[in-house]
Amino acid sequence: MTDIARLRDFVAGTARLVASPTTESELLAALEPRLRELVACDDWLPNAYAVTAGDRYRQYLLYADPLERFSVVSFVWGPGQGTPVHDHRVWGLVGVLRGEELSVSYARQPDGRLHAGLPERLRAGQTAAVSPQIGDIHAISNGLADRSSISIHVYGGNIGRIRRAVYDPDTGAAKDFISGYSNDSVPNLWPDRTNA
Ligand SMILES: [Fe+2]
Numbered sequence: 001m002t003d004i005a006r007l008r009d010f011v012a013g014t015a016r017l018v019a020s021p022t023t024e025s026e027l028l029a030a031l032e033p034r035l036r037e038l039v040a041c042d043d044w045l046p047n048a049y050a051v052t053a054g055d056r057y058r059q060y061l062l063y064a065d066p067l068e069r070f071s072v073v074s075f076v077w078g079p080g081q082g083t084p085v086h087d088h089r090v091w092g093l094v095g096v097l098r099g100e101e102l103s104v105s106y107a108r109q110p111d112g113r114l115h116a117g118l119p120e121r122l123r124a125g126q127t128a129a130v131s132p133q134i135g136d137i138h139a140i141s142n143g144l145a146d147r148s149s150i151s152i153h154v155y156g157g158n159i160g161r162i163r164r165a166v167y168d169p170d171t172g173a174a175k176d177f178i179s180g181y182s183n184d185s186v187p188n189l190w191p192d193r194t195n196a
Pocket residue numbers: 086087088138140
């Protein structure tokens with residue numbers, strides 16, 4: 001199996017999992033190996049969803065569940081690019097497809113400020129989880145100075161439409177944002193055809 005069929009199978013597997021009643025931790029435990037399998041082979045992401053932009057990282061929607069129970073997004077980081085400190089409000093799994101990422105988690109202190117944990121380096125093929133239950137505030141950046149990195153994220157909602165927050169870690173002050181997506185069209189998961 002090659003190419004877009006990997007993404008199609010991941011979407012179908014995720015749809016089955018979110019349709020069956022389970023706890024968040026059971027869902028993440030079942031989904032994580034599937035995401036790891038998806039990012040183990042870098043032969044399926046169409047180039048249009050792997051393109052860097054000059055000034056800012058890109059977030060390309062690959063699939064949104066029609067009932068907004070989950071979404072799959074490719075994040076593309078150019079050299080030096082990264083997110084502000086932000087939260088998600090839903091569970092999320094990150095899998096690095098290409099290159100490396102640096103992830104810093106933040107914990108809220110009694111005085112309201114955010115304390116940064118040690119940077120974690122995620123390499124191609126590795127995964128990480130976020131959620132309001134297990135720690136939801138982090139910042140991610142490209143771990144490589146000389147080339148782009150790409151990670152595939154799956155979230156427990158339509159992440160581009162969720163009102164969430166970016167933070168000033170020094171003060172803990174939150175600012176609402178809705179991220180949207182960088183693209184106007186999504187990949188065709190069923191590209192095969194036979195001409196008559
Ligand atoms: Fe994030």
